[in-house]
Amino acid sequence: MTAGQTPDGRLLVPLYVHPAVDPAAWQAVAAADPARIAAVVLNLADGPGEFPDHVFAEAADELRAAGLPLVGYTDTDYGRRPHAAVVADILTYRQRHGITGVYLDQVSTHPGALAHYRRLATAARAAGCGTVVFGHGEHPDPGYAEVGLADLLVTFEGDWDAYRAMTLPLWTGRHAASRFCHLVYDVPSEHAQDAAALIAARRAGVGCAVPGAGENPWRTLPYGLNAAELT
Template sequence: MPRTLLVPFYDHPADRPDAWETLIAAAPLLYGVVLNPASGAGEAPDPAFAEAAARLRAADVPVLGYADTDYGRRPHADVVRDLLRHRDWYGADGAFLDQVATDPALLPHYRRLSVAARAAGADTLVLNHGAHPDPGYAGLADLLVTFEGTWAAYPEVRAPEWTRDHPPELFCHLVYAAPPGARPTTSVHCAVPGEAPHPWGTLPHLLEPAR
């Protein structure tokens, strides 16, 4: 069974234990789960997230530690500190870098972050650009998120020519405010019913339990 779902799920395990149980039970479908205790790793370990992460790892699901890069404005050391805390506190074996720039001028900055993420133990590295970046970013990560937005905006997405030179497994679309049955076109994807400002407090339609 292919692992096609990349799930950013940001609700606290103590607040939605049933949803976390559902997520863990869906392990065979999961490309990975983005762990985001406090818009990053936070200032201290959270035991509930640590337990959830341990159970995901036991189910052979990659745990991707969330770190915001603020489109290149956040200092390198701050991003790396988040990644190291995810590794040390939650056993994260992957990294999800958010708000990643698309500009080729920032490639050196993100190349350094990519090297640092691998050194911090990230077997799986995801860059969330939210749009198609310069093609130079394709060699930096295992997965590029080239769309993050609403289902209403999704029909406007057009892949640039350079994407044809890469395997489809390199690209991911994260879609929210999506109706039941919505299916993004990328091999790895996630479509959730939640809406802004907190869409990633819902699971994909396929997994979302009754609330």
């Protein structure tokens, strides 16, 4: 098993660095085996950006041509962002980058917001998104795992120390591991295998462990996609 790779080989890749800033990162993702990648998350400016970016668009086209599924990042502000604004982001991603899915981030964990997110999921599918990801960052109310809402729930996003201390709710055992994703940052290289093993042990069928830390740890590639690690 490659360092940082979950046992079934599925990685969610938050590619939160501009291709003009780190073209090698985008090239490494484009070279990955599509069977290993659950999705690549596009994120230009906490969303699709106000104006088209041709460098970003060309790099995204290369990922799509390589057979990688692309999902567009949009912030929902824990249910406070208006429905129309989120849907506008989805439509912009579809028009500019041909995404096949959406990553709704900062999703509420509270049952009172379920109706709002049910509407968003319905709108996303109507707009042509075959995959809907809910980025809770922690375990939500079990209702968010109901059929017809999200295909994938990100039920952990945090650093390695917090992940080791995380407690897994019993209700997650009622659902397939493929429904869950854990995103772990600030993972020391010597613990890359440990992170992969823990993600698998906690029944997250999709995962990502990166060495990055700070304000944007997702500017770094997941373990297993760095060219130096593949040789």
